[in-house]
Amino acid sequence: MNELSKTKPNKMKFECCNRQQNSNEYIICSHCSKKYHYACVATTTTQFKELTSDLKVNWLCPECNRPRAGLDNSNTPIRAVATHANDKQDSLNVTVRNKHKVSKTSDTDLDALTPADVRQIIREELHIIFNAFQSKIETQLGNKISEISSQLTQVTESITFMEKEYEEVRRDMQQKIEVINQLESVNKNLRSYIQDMDSRLSQMERNSRASNIEIQGVPEHRNENLVTAVKQLAHTIKYNLTESDIHLCTRVSKIQKNSNRPRSIIVKFSCPRVRDGFLAAAIAYNKRNSNDKLNTSHIGMGGEHKPMYVTDHLSPSMKALHAAARVKAKELKYKYVWVKGGHVYMRKSDTSDYKFIKNMDTLNSLN
Structure with a gap:
């Protein structure tokens, strides 16, 4: 039984690449016992450490595996056809031919491989590699698509939730706006009422002090x-x-x-x-x-x-207004400030018209 050599390699050269045998990854032909560098004779993507013992024992080098006229080649190991891209039991250096060409052919047809046979082998190898690549790509794309679909579902759910929240907030804001408008209307009426009451109270105070x-x-x-x-x-x-x-x-x-x-x-x-x-x-x-x-x-x-x-x-409010009028008169250079009948008046000069100072707003509007 031939086994993978794991001892220190000698200084002989491999049959395949004429290199010195300085690598542990080599395989021995079961017929001629010659050593071949695995990297040179490998026809698949199978790694050296993945080779089975049965394959190593029955492996034939390219020279011994070539069909010869007049010989019975039925015992030549044939590489198993891979069923999918990840099949790690692929054979090495075995040609799988079209059954119509291989079965029941004459001895003269097996004398040598034809260009058509080489093309067929290359097509089959490329087909196996393409299928493996396609399967791997489909698997990866399927995983990515599933992940993206899951993320899109989450995003859709989040958007739906946010839309519901937005509608609730919008309705709540609309209700608050209506309440604010009502309060503003009430506040406006109350301010008008307070101003009216303040005017009446001032009039009553003036009457009580008349x-x-x-x-x-x-x-x-x-x-x-x-x-x-x-x-x-x-x-x-x-x-x-x-x-x-x-x-x-x-x-x-x-x-x-x-x-x-x-x-x-x-x-x-x-x-x-x-x-x-x-x-x-x-x-x-x-x-x-x-x-x-x-x-x-x-x-x-x-x-x-x-x-x-x-x-x-004067009432306290009118006293404050009178004091503010005197300050404003100095600022704007008004000549006269006086009180009559409980009201405050101002005049800028002897020839100008007098100003009736009703409240602070009237005083602030002077120029």
Whole structure:
């Protein structure tokens, strides 16, 4: 029995390629016992380590495998035809011929291989290689197509899920938009209602203060008599005021608790006509006595003369508007800012028209 030699090769040369026997991958002919390099005589893609023992024992070299005239070649090993591309039991160096050409031919026809036989062998080998390659490609493509199909299915499911989520979000957003529009409408109505109520409240505050004046800058004393002070002030400005014209006279709390200024005196007269006359007399006195305007000496107080101011009794919101108007007047160089009937007015020059300052929006629109 011939076996694959695994011992140290000698220095002889292979019969096939005339190379020194320096490779362990060689095969021995079972007829002539000559050594052949497997890489030279291999006719398939089968690796050397995949060869079976039976194939190694019965292998014939190309010279011994060639048919000879007059000899019985029925015992010559014939390579099995591969049934598929991965069949690893392929024979080596065996020619499979067309049965019509091989069976029952004369001895003279077997004298040598014809070009047609060579072409047939090449076609069969190429057919085997092509089938193996095609099968491998089909398998790989099938796996890839299955993988891509699975991924496309997942993508389709994800898109479907996202479309459902988008529709839900869109419906939810549409509902919220409708609610927002309703709230905006309600808010607009409420703002209009609040502005109307604010206007009414301001009017009520002005009406409640229609008979009042406010005297600022009068120092406070423990035993002070405010009615007497107001009567003395009326005498100074030469306004005929009786005690029955004074319904109420009191001090009010400070808006700014940490202010050092004394609390203002609120005087409620019997009617708006008395209030208007008293204010007009105070303004006329200051115009006549520009060097000696109303001060604490005019109501009988000794010591340092401190200025006094007689104005309309304004609500807190109107006081804030009046203060903002004075600041705006300095900024825009308006010459006059005054209060009359609980309203704030401004005039830029002696010849220009006056501006009725209704609220902060009106004040901010000035230029």
